[in-house]
Structures are given as C-alpha cells and as structure tokens.
Amino acid sequence: AQSVTQLDSHVSVSEGTPVLLRCNYSSSYSPSLFWYVQHPNKGLQLLLKYTSAATLVKGINGFEAEFKKSETSFHLTKPSAHMSDAAEYFCVVLRMDSSYKLIFGSGTRLLVRP
C-alpha cells in the first residue's frame, strides 16, 4: 500500500527565514510524489511534482523538494518565507494502479509571522 505522512500539523516561521515542511512516503514502487498548496477557502494548486527524473524538484513561488529514497522523504523547502506563503500544504502520492488516484497527507498549516 502507498501512503504519505506529514510530520508536522503546524509550522510557524518568521518572514524572510527558511521554510521546511516534512513528508515521508511509503511505496512498494518508485513513487510519483507531489506537493499541493491550499490558501484559505480556496481550491488546491500544484506546487511541484517528482516523477523519477531529477531528485531535486523546483516548483512555483520559489519552493523546492528533494526526493531521498534512502530516507523515504520528500521534504518541501523555501529559502525565504513570504507572508503570501501562509497556507496549508499537502504532500501527495499517486496510486500506481488502474485508478491513478491521489493519496493525500493530512496537511501542514504554515504560519508566517511578520
């Protein structure tokens, strides 16, 4: 079975400091992994995806994620937080069967302090 675990339900950073949102995955196959962002009362937007090409993936708005097979991790980072980054972030794995469903983590709420 495939799954993702987001290790922090809430993360708080000061504006201008680095962001780290942690995600561990479980998969018998080489996984396809994603990070999605959701601003309050909005739909989700794709930030970035990993599909077995480069292990360091660059996304929108300055976010990056690194796939580490040895650690089964796919942590999301950003060098310098902006107030507009305050949102909920979801780590997601693509289910590799005929359904191609997405399996969502429980989410990490990012708070950015001025």
Added chain:
Amino acid sequence: DGGITQSPKYLFRKEGQNVTLSCEQNLNHDAMYWYRQDPGQGLRLIYYSQIVNDFQKGDIAEGYSVSREKKESFPLTVTSAQKNPTAFYLCASTTTGERLGEQFFGPGTRLTVL
C-alpha cells in the same frame, strides 16, 4: 480562460434534503474527481470518473451519488443518507499521459447542514 468552476460557493441544507453541487470544466480533461475536506484532515475521495458515462466509488461514497453525462460536467448529489455532510467539497480534473497526477481544482463548495 480554462479552468474548473464550482457552484454554489456556499450551500445550506436542511436535514433530510438532497442537494446537488455543480462542477464544470473547460480543460478538455477526461478524468474528474470529487473530494471531501474536513478540518485538520487531508482530502478524501468520494467518486471519480475517467470517462463519460462511467464512474467509480472512492473511499467514502456512501450517501453520495454522481453522474457523468457530459465530458465537461460532473455533478455531485449529497443525499439524506449522508449522516454528516457538513464539509468543504472540492472538484478536480486531470488529463492522462505524462501529466497524470496533476489535478486542477475548483474553488470549492462549503456545505452546511442546518
């Protein structure tokens, strides 16, 4: 502009009533999905459809029904059999091929049972 629209944004239902949430996309995507989001939880899949006139149950289909008569439209009916329908409902669509897993989301409908 291509995208997904959901209506209404807010919906109030009395107990015992059926209500229908609208989802329309003009992205020419084959696959469409309905998710339910509760506070502090990730998204849970209700129903999905990979082609017109065909759909499958997701993880929490009880008390819900869908139809897929047109490629662009995937309405969700919340029936009186759904015991706890108050939630945020999100519709999504995706294409297949190398962009599998990149789902585009609508803005959501917040349903409240009075």
